[in-house]
Amino acid sequence: MLFCFSRHQDFLKTIQRYQILKVGIFFYFDSSLAL
Numbered sequence: 001m002l003f004c005f006s007r008h009q010d011f012l013k014t015i016q017r018y019q020i021l022k023v024g025i026f027f028y029f030d031s032s033l034a035l
Helices: 002-034
Strands: none
């Protein structure tokens, strides 16, 4: 049960990291296109 919960926390952290990365890439390309 506890192991499952920690796995779920890791999964959520991975999703958050991916979303931050996706937004970062989007802004990077957006700013490079603006230049």
